[in-house]
Amino acid sequence: MELDGLKNPFMDLEQHGKCQAFYIWIDGSEENVRGKSKTLDFIPTSPSELPEWNYDGSSTNQSTGANSDVYIRPVSIFKDPFRRGDNILVMCETYAPDDNPHPTNYRHECNQLMEKCKDEYPWFGIEQEYTLFELDERTPLGWPVNGFPGPQGPYYCGVGANKVKGRKVVEAHYRACMYAGVKIAGTNAEVMPSQWEYQVGPCEGISMGDHLWVSRYILCRVAEEFNVVVSFDPKPIPGDWNGAGCHTNISTLKMREDGGMTEIIKAIDAMGKKHKEHIEAYDPSKGVDNARRLTGRHETASIDKFNYGVAHRGCSIRIPRQVEKDGKGYFEDRRPSSNCDPYRVTGRIVKTICLGE
Numbered sequence: 001m002e003l004d005g006l007k008n009p010f011m012d013l014e015q016h017g018k019c020q021a022f023y024i025w026i027d028g029s030e031e032n033v034r035g036k037s038k039t040l041d042f043i044p045t046s047p048s049e050l051p052e053w054n055y056d057g058s059s060t061n062q063s064t065g066a067n068s069d070v071y072i073r074p075v076s077i078f079k080d081p082f083r084r085g086d087n088i089l090v091m092c093e094t095y096a097p098d099d100n101p102h103p104t105n106y107r108h109e110c111n112q113l114m115e116k117c118k119d120e121y122p123w124f125g126i127e128q129e130y131t132l133f134e135l136d137e138r139t140p141l142g143w144p145v146n147g148f149p150g151p152q153g154p155y156y157c158g159v160g161a162n163k164v165k166g167r168k169v170v171e172a173h174y175r176a177c178m179y180a181g182v183k184i185a186g187t188n189a190e191v192m193p194s195q196w197e198y199q200v201g202p203c204e205g206i207s208m209g210d211h212l213w214v215s216r217y218i219l220c221r222v223a224e225e226f227n228v229v230v231s232f233d234p235k236p237i238p239g240d241w242n243g244a245g246c247h248t249n250i251s252t253l254k255m256r257e258d259g260g261m262t263e264i265i266k267a268i269d270a271m272g273k274k275h276k277e278h279i280e281a282y283d284p285s286k287g288v289d290n291a292r293r294l295t296g297r298h299e300t301a302s303i304d305k306f307n308y309g310v311a312h313r314g315c316s317i318r319i320p321r322q323v324e325k326d327g328k329g330y331f332e333d334r335r336p337s338s339n340c341d342p343y344r345v346t347g348r349i350v351k352t353i354c355l356g357e
């Protein structure tokens, strides 16, 4: 693992008051981000000051060659930890040539849903799990090329070169998110070696998706500097190895206030009645990806069963022990896949628990 680009001496050169804006959008895979750069001759302070732009959707699996332009509209701004200074990262929504939200643009509907229930002040915290791979995309970082490391056990929150792989990437990503203004809450090494987690939140409403998508871009970009590859696959290595999820922690104002447990149970009951709809929204393939992970083993519940429990990690939904003690707080939906779209996940959740749809 080495650092390729960061010591580039050209990066100190004067930019004469111009701003480099890196526009980021979600591509046709509904799992990966793309981005490109634009020079601005002012330093923007709000996304509304930024020009709309476009890209070739036929190269991102989002349109045909004959009518290929997809429009990108800036929706939130972060500081750029790679270029630094006044340069920015710009999260965008995608629009089709007819001006309708692109079918892969789930932010548009999510934003409307969040707007409808803003009086309930919904907060989210997402635990993003992922796996680092060598450039061959087959060997998890630091695993023997032919064979496997010793069985799971010593790796979770482990310390030492024999237990964790890729900490330099994790630390760089953590700091880069802080610099950018992404609300990163923590990190930990996971149960499978080369698998990691970070948490983003609590974030209110639509900002959960914006912060998580930008944190994913920063992660892939940091890994690129170290010549390693990030996988968001929910079960990157079949067999007796943990999968990767995006546990989503949820609360509304009422749940956070005294007696909030009643509201929490009400919300969980409503979610139990919509289990199928939630599973369909929790990965890019209506549950096909997640089915490899939600087996009822490796700290998951089976994909076709809904259950909940206090401090139970084999459940669809877990109420943290401390929340039960306090009688208020939040709960954790353990079903979303590591490659989920957080706009779909948070949108689906407020539809069920706030809007009764």
Ligand code: ADP
Residues within 6 Å of the ligand: 123, 124, 125, 126, 127, 185, 199, 200, 201, 202, 247, 249, 250, 251, 256, 329, 330, 332
């Ligand atoms: P776990 O015990 O499941 O590993 P983590 O500590 O990894 O939990 O993540 C807990 C997440 O819950 C954090 O992202 C945090 O921001 C989020 N969180 C804490 N309080 C709330 C709340 N009231 N509403 C929503 N999310 C919350």
Ligand code: MN
Residues within 6 Å of the ligand: none
């Ligand atoms: Mn061109």
Ligand code: MN
Residues within 6 Å of the ligand: 127, 197
């Ligand atoms: Mn966690």
Ligand code: MN
Residues within 6 Å of the ligand: 127, 129, 190, 197
């Ligand atoms: Mn975890």
Ligand code: MN
Residues within 6 Å of the ligand: 127, 247, 332
């Ligand atoms: Mn969790």
